[in-house]
Amino acid sequence: MFMDMVTLAAKWAIPVLLFVITVFALIRKVNVYEKFIQGAQEGFTTAVKTIPFLVAMFVAISVFRSSGAMELFVKMVSPVTEVLGIPAEVLPLGIMRPLSGGGALGITAELIKTYGPDSFIGRLASTLQGSTDTTFFVLTLYFGSVGVIRYRYAVFSGLTADITGFIASVVVCNIVFR
Amino acid sequence: MVNIIWAAMLLTGIVVAAVNGNIDVVTTAALKGAQWAVDFALGLIAIMTFWLGIMKVAEEAGMVRIFANMVKPVTRFLFPTVPRDHPAMGAIIMNLSANVLGLGNAATPMGLIAMKELQKLNKSDPETASEAMCTFLALNTSCITVIPATIIGIRIQAGSLNPTEIVGTTIFATSCAMFVAVVADRILRALFRRGRWR
Numbered sequence A: 001m002f003m004d005m006v007t008l009a010a011k012w013a014i015p016v017l018l019f020v021i022t023v024f025a026l027i028r029k030v031n032v033y034e035k036f037i038q039g040a041q042e043g044f045t046t047a048v049k050t051i052p053f054l055v056a057m058f059v060a061i062s063v064f065r066s067s068g069a070m071e072l073f074v075k076m077v078s079p080v081t082e083v084l085g086i087p088a089e090v091l092p093l094g095i096m097r098p099l100s101g102g103g104a105l106g107i108t109a110e111l112i113k114t115y116g117p118d119s120f121i122g123r124l125a126s127t128l129q130g131s132t133d134t135t136f137f138v139l140t141l142y143f144g145s146v147g148v149i150r151y152r153y154a155v156f157s158g159l160t161a162d163i164t165g166f167i168a169s170v171v172v173c174n175i176v177f178r
Numbered sequence B: 001m002v003n004i005i006w007a008a009m010l011l012t013g014i015v016v017a018a019v020n021g022n023i024d025v026v027t028t029a030a031l032k033g034a035q036w037a038v039d040f041a042l043g044l045i046a047i048m049t050f051w052l053g054i055m056k057v058a059e060e061a062g063m064v065r066i067f068a069n070m071v072k073p074v075t076r077f078l079f080p081t082v083p084r085d086h087p088a089m090g091a092i093i094m095n096l097s098a099n100v101l102g103l104g105n106a107a108t109p110m111g112l113i114a115m116k117e118l119q120k121l122n123k124s125d126p127e128t129a130s131e132a133m134c135t136f137l138a139l140n141t142s143c144i145t146v147i148p149a150t151i152i153g154i155r156i157q158a159g160s161l162n163p164t165e166i167v168g169t170t171i172f173a174t175s176c177a178m179f180v181a182v183v184a185d186r187i188l189r190a191l192f193r194r195g196r197w198r
Helices: A002-027 A032-040 A043-049 A051-066 A069-083 A088-096 A101-115 A120-131 A135-145 A154-177 B002-020 B024-060 B063-070 B072-078 B087-100 B104-121 B131-142 B149-157 B163-195
Strands: none
Touching: A002 A032, A002 B024, A002 B063, A032 B024, A043 A135, A043 B024, A051 A069, A051 A135, A051 B002, A051 B024, A069 A088, A069 B002, A088 A101, A088 A120, A101 A120, A101 B149, A120 A154, A120 B149, A120 B163, A135 A154, A135 B104, A135 B131, A154 B131, A154 B163, B002 B024, B024 B063, B024 B087, B024 B104, B063 B072, B063 B087, B072 B087, B087 B104, B087 B131, B104 B131, B131 B163, B149 B163
């Protein structure tokens, strides 16, 4: 019931928003077409401005992954995390998640296929995928679009949130699904 | 911090590839990463142009201000440096709403519009993140997701008996993350104000 309502809201949100904005603007006597063009002018520059930032980040991530350095890193930290009740199988997902959305999704899909969607690992991987974010990607893209190069403490708070999401997923899945 | 992480990923990658004897992987991977980044940015042009146009219309009609006014109590606590009826507020709220509903295509442009507006308020150094930007990104990356649509899709494809059973655990974990993000942002903001370390 709740899920149906939320899915419905997601489907209707944007069409309703477009409709309401246009009607409201017409009532307020805004020249809708002209204003749309005026605002849209900046679309190209905003998108193109992010290129150097995204290239820098994705070159590093891509090299880190493809070289096997990430696997090595997972192997090094897995004895520690195993003690904390985190299955070694989901560790690469935890490390990949803040770096690359596509990469993390690939790992999740792989885990679900290998262990089954209704296995403990399958459920944990699903929860992890939904409750953490591609922090580095978001930071790079968002700051890049306005030319900010010094992120101050944004990396700390973003990663703190990701680690919390990871730990909370492991704990709640251990309680609910074990 | 970003400098260290960036260099660490690149350098360990190169060293590991050299030790493993497949150094040629580095060049391919670097070029593939660059290609992916440019493809993404080019894809962004279309949705960015579209949403910037719509947002301009909404702003001219005074809708963004009305919207921002509705959520005033929460935003005043989270973004004390942003004026209540500033367009940044409207974009921030719309970005977070889109995130909650899992509307990735709308969330990213809204987020970039919010950053653009926040940059206008960034009076100090335009190359350094403002406090409001840090708070916004902390909220954005930890935002509660009500429908993890992609993952439900993968579970259905894999033949799960109950594809949506992970929604509850996801909402719980992501709520924890969001709470901690807000607290961490507050603490870090105070620390950085006092110490002024970068």
